[in-house]
Amino acid sequence: MIVCTILLDARSAGAGLPRYLAALRPLRQRRDLHLEVMLANDTETPRLRRLASEYDARLVTTEGTPLGDRLNMAMAHSQGQALLFPAARYAIPAAWLATALKDIEQHRRDAVVLTSSPPGRLKQFWQRLRHEIPAETLCVSRAWFELIGGCDPALDADALPDLIARLRACQARIAAVVA
Numbered sequence: 001m002i003v004c005t006i007l008l009d010a011r012s013a014g015a016g017l018p019r020y021l022a023a024l025r026p027l028r029q030r031r032d033l034h035l036e037v038m039l040a041n042d043t044e045t046p047r048l049r050r051l052a053s054e055y056d057a058r059l060v061t062t063e064g065t066p067l068g069d070r071l072n073m074a075m076a077h078s079q080g081q082a083l084l085f086p087a088a089r090y091a092i093p094a095a096w097l098a099t100a101l102k103d104i105e106q107h108r109r110d111a112v113v114l115t116s117s118p119p120g121r122l123k124q125f126w127q128r129l130r131h132e133i134p135a136e137t138l139c140v141s142r143a144w145f146e147l148i149g150g151c152d153p154a155l156d157a158d159a160l161p162d163l164i165a166r167l168r169a170c171q172a173r174i175a176a177v178v179a
Contacts, residue, residue: 005080068151068159110172
């Protein structure tokens with residue numbers, strides 16, 4: 001099984017970060033999944049060092065740049081052949097992750113998106129109009145992430161939706177799964 005890097009951002013996670021790191025613990029304890037957690041930190045919060053060591057996450061200090069740039073910096077310090085960008089409010093099903101990693105490892109898929117609802121143009125328009133971040137978890141092969149140049153470093157809230165859109169535009173083999 002390939003190594004998967006879970007990329008989190010301290011500023012985006014906010015006060016929910018300890019709960020989210022705790023929710024990742026069961027995934028990290030599974031023997032069939034090889035995971036590392038990278039935490040991009042551009043805050044001056046001293047408790048993040050303690051949280052990172054408590055949950056065995058690697059803390060990557062970044063500058064106060066947009067989310068896309070922070071995620072790119074964290075990815076540069078990772079070792080995973082697959083990258084996981086989790087939606088902040090939803091748990092990651094272990095079976096979904098194992099299947100996604102197997103598909104990426106065997107080159108059946110380039111990326112897998114776990115979404116809370118079926119994608120639709122009207123919903124995407126509404127989310128952009130209201131400046132909402134779609135509740136989508138993305139698992140992408142590192143090779144494809146690097147091929148399309150990673151996240152757009154100038155984007156903040158739209159960094160991950162833009163990444164998914166660029167993967168689709170480049171005809172990456174993407175599977176969409178509704179939770």
